[in-house]
Amino acid sequence: MKILVCISHVPDTTSKINFTDGDTKFDTNGVQYVINPNDEFGLTRAMWFKEKQGASVDVVNVGGIETEPTLRKALAIGADAAIRVDAEAKDGFAVAKELAKVVIDGGYDLVIAGRESIDYNGGMVPGMLSGLTGANFVTNCISLEIDGNNAKAIREIDGGKETVNTSLPLVIGGQKGLVEESDLRIPNMRGIMMARKKPLNIVEPAGANADTIANSFEKPAPKGAVKLVDADNIDELINLLHNEAKVI
């Protein structure tokens, strides 16, 4: 089984979000980048398929040279090879089109991406990848088993979960649950050394156009101070929620 894990290079969850150039660009100053958490759950599940079922695992990212440390980290965790599509990730559809070419050229059976990236939260790349390649698709996936050509997956739905049967080729939109937080692997020194020798192939982009462009950014208006209510005066809280906030 050939697995491709899509890796998005995103600001760490604790990053301060600021913009530059007249609020048209994300300010990368001082920002630490990580593997998108939803992708990391998928990568860790892919390691299980590699170790238990003999799968090969490649990772891919669409981005500039600055994203290579993130791909190297994925190699240090245990992926066999990395691919970087040398293009700026401008929007989800363009990224999906670039990835679709990689998936088709590489003949991958299973593609695991995060259900969404934690920066732009588009939540569209895995679905579009399925639409573009014709592979089956399960998103918000919290459990995945593969047996030969068949797959059993559990996806989170609003208010519960759903177990589905499907088959390869398959695209998964993964999230926490594919593996637990405690299953995530911190690369050790041996992994980091080996990652340096693993192939990181740079491929030319297909040249997909971006159709949705963020022209400018805004930050939410600053919030007023909290109104504190005394713990012995619950009636006052109910009064405020009813008469002032009008939410009950």
Add this chain to the structure above:
Amino acid sequence: MSVLVYTESENGKLKKAALECVSYAKAIADEMGTSVTAVAINANDADTLGNYGASKVLNVKNDALNSFNAKQYAAVIEQAAKQEGAKVAVLSSSADSKYLAPLLAVGLEAGYVSNVVEKPSSLAPFIVKRTAFTNKAFANTEISTDVKLIGLSNNSFGLIESEGSASVEDFSPLVIDSGVSVDSVDKAVGKVTIADADVVVSGGRGLKGPENWGLIENLAEVLGAATACSKPVSDLGWRSHGEHVGQTGKPVATNLYIAIGISGAIQHLAGISASKVKVVINTDPEAPFFKAADYGIVGDAFEVIPVLTEKLKAFKAQNA
């Protein structure tokens, strides 16, 4: 040329988010000088969509579509959009709508923008405001494709009633092979979900253990609220992943969010910041959540919550 809207239903009944999407589509259609066509799949109350601004409903009744399937549903909406020559299509941010939207975008070759929170600020160029960086910012995004697909953030636009009625037409699209079949569904019956709730009551590690969740559930019941939890609580296995809200969990965009025993990590606050009114109850006055909340009580949840629950029960009984 009309604005097409997918109106999601559950057990034959239209969801509130569907009515919000119709209200939103109507606002766009008015500016474009056109009308709203809704597509409903196995809904029994499709005729009510006129109350929110739909002029026409393409009403699909087909047992093969009884259980949700992203690929099949996307193909149905695609056929409706093509039949109507729709240039703008709108759907909600429910788990199912977000599942099918990217497939629909590919089918329609449409630029898709999700988590949209406002009416377009301009039609030419077509610019919508969406959340980004998990609610830490907004991005004004231009869609340059001929057909535009908008995923509306739940509870961002509101329901706007409209005078008029919709003509309901039978619509019999081709149902394609699904590739994914449902084996079983595990869903609490009669429980409000985080996505649909007007009020969410959420518990953190301050509750000390899963055996104390009765406090959260009782308060939620009085308020007709959904229950949620912080990331540590789900990581510890006290509550299911499905209740975890925050940056790597579910987003919450509700009218009232009550956080009990949650300190307010930046990732949690990002995930819930689209909620309109936030209340925090925590023993630690230094907890970061107090900076993000509208109302706060510094106090012990084990003392405050039972009193709050009883008083709200009395309040609800009086104001029923």
